[in-house]
Amino acid sequence: MIIVNFKTYLESTGKRAVQLAQQAEKAAKETGTNIIVVPQFVDLAKIADAVEIPVFAQHIDPIKPGNSTGHILAESIKEAGAVGTLINHSERQLKLSEIDSIIALAREKGLVSCVCANNPSVSAAIAAMRPDITSVEPPELIGSGISVSKAQPEIITDTVKLVQRIDHKMTILCGAGISTAEDVSIALKLGTCGVLVASGIVKAKDPYSVLRAFADATKL
Amino acid sequence: MIIVNFKTYLESTGKRAVQLAQQAEKAAKETGTNIIVVPQFVDLAKIADAVEIPVFAQHIDPIKPGNSTGHILAESIKEAGAVGTLINHSERQLKLSEIDSIIALAREKGLVSCVCANNPSVSAAIAAMRPDITSVEPPELIGSGISVSKAQPEIITDTVKLVQRIDHKMTILCGAGISTAEDVSIALKLGTCGVLVASGIVKAKDPYSVLRAFADATKL
């Protein structure tokens, strides 16, 4: 599984976001890999219309329909075609009780929940709240080009160990600095089910080729 | 000027949001009134495609393009067709320095800034940062059906007085509990340029008729 977080890069905003999603779809179809795209809210509906691969939101709020302004309603991303959401990304951290509420809300609405952690201990805490996916990303490596799988493999192995002790069927991903196919294969060998990646794809000269190489690496 | 905040009501989500925007467009065109719609982020692009009246975002973040997740990029709402944004709505309050940054960012990007205040003193503070529009809304009346223009007219008159002392050309709106055409006319008589309204329109049985009556009231 490869989740591509579009963040708020200009390279993944508006029309360019649709093109990037289409490149991800091409790599997914050619390789039979589960590639998920995570565009900005504003671009979500157009991308869900344009591609057949899964689309996640970058965040949802722990709210019910009603008088909230500037918040993200689960129902709105679902109607737009999203099938899941990131939760607690290190760039959009949440209070513990909010994470718990959003996981429950996602479950209730049939949305896949992918909750991000900054270290093994926090990954274990997240696993105890039973989301669908836990992804560990050391914040200091995010966007660095230095991959977690090479620079801090023990963060991945400790996360796998602690999370599986709590929920042995949890889907575990890792991220931060993933930029080569080798980073992806190491991540899988260390016990994860895939990677959460952003700048490694979005800022690549040829995102399709990099994604294709990542996808191939998940097949070895 | 009438700004219709769609908030996160189901009545103003997805397809129903597009329909509501079209009803607002109809009332705007028939009466020559400036009616602005403020949908959820996810619905913004489709609505901007569907109607010719101005579309605002409910919020933008004080960020530049780059590694932010789950945030609202000015460039993304602009490419989607928004021409302005609410800032600091009482349901999405911001730190003072963030409000200042967002006003500057909106100015730089050519987006209209409408900053919300909860009382006259905060309205004056906002005016000192030179947004395009200041809107005062006592939080306790929001969604109450009890209109600020009848229940707390002194909040409006004090706001007009304090704001104009700082910027005598500021566009001033008021909101909270506005539900009848009379509420709108009183707001104008008290010195505002219009209203910021949400449930009074969104939850109305016939939003078009209510908006039409509001629009007519701004013409008297």
Added chain:
Amino acid sequence: MIIVNFKTYLESTGKRAVQLAQQAEKAAKETGTNIIVVPQFVDLAKIADAVEIPVFAQHIDPIKPGNSTGHILAESIKEAGAVGTLINHSERQLKLSEIDSIIALAREKGLVSCVCANNPSVSAAIAAMRPDITSVEPPELIGSGISVSKAQPEIITDTVKLVQRIDHKMTILCGAGISTAEDVSIALKLGTCGVLVASGIVKAKDPYSVLRAFADATKL
């Protein structure tokens, strides 16, 4: 174990806070019960000087000594005589990664960590981060006079079950609406090691008598 959170009631501010701590000390000594007092930061040093029972802070921040303003430094509460701290009280909720950092910081500084949860799922998440104490308090019952042990016993039993699955030696407390000795005994029978209490003591006409009755109830 009985933890008395002084919150910010006038009855537990300044001189009255010292007196309340002394009444708690009397009940603790007479019954041999572990009663911990949790005053406001400003009153912490005087209370730690005045009584021999353990004193906790209401919160600490995940910071090192340095350029932070208006934050609570672990070293400062320790030098003042505190031996532990509440973390993530429902009235002072924190981001997940902050809770994890503060637990680690407390461990490093030799401070007892008591982390609060709003439900069983969140309690389990907290247990996964290995604090010394986990306390579950349904927010809607806090200050209500309706005790969690009578109104929602399943919250306590579910918490005990989920937390012990992760850490079978964890000290578990419960709180919210605890106002009679019977509430305390039920809490213990349901598997907790004691209670976290505030208004039931602080706002009582005779705090000493209530605390004495609570302490006696922990001995049955």
Added chain:
Amino acid sequence: MIIVNFKTYLESTGKRAVQLAQQAEKAAKETGTNIIVVPQFVDLAKIADAVEIPVFAQHIDPIKPGNSTGHILAESIKEAGAVGTLINHSERQLKLSEIDSIIALAREKGLVSCVCANNPSVSAAIAAMRPDITSVEPPELIGSGISVSKAQPEIITDTVKLVQRIDHKMTILCGAGISTAEDVSIALKLGTCGVLVASGIVKAKDPYSVLRAFADATKL
């Protein structure tokens, strides 16, 4: 006027905080300068007992006595001997409506309010809410040793101009990087009433001598 923010440096925690406050008192008495000390909450009562110069808190919360945990009650700092408070320091930033509430609360409780701003525009916004003191500090220079009065004098002069247009009697301070007596004199020449300083004093080898030099500089 010289306000010395103790922040959370170890050099200004506990016993060392009391000593630092006594050195400030000595410099104040010898020169007849108004020097205000701003210790951590935990140290506030002991320092107010130990010195006769004014003591401020680093922050207060916009709350009334009651069920708040981990917050700073105006009544508690007042009973401990504080006569004022910093508000919205760049290391403890607040929502706009909270700043407004805290200024009103300080006024009601007879506490001096000193609100911090990061630039001239924010300073003007603050002035519109009528605190007692507005202090401008460009965050990028805080703790840098590069003084605002030399590196960015236009931030000071613009602040003075914008603030006085709104309230011509406002007490205006500046801060960030102030480390020499010359920095203080320039700040005064540019139109301020004094400085808000932290590391320049707290981390000095001989805080008394530096403060004495600062105090002398305010007399020229």
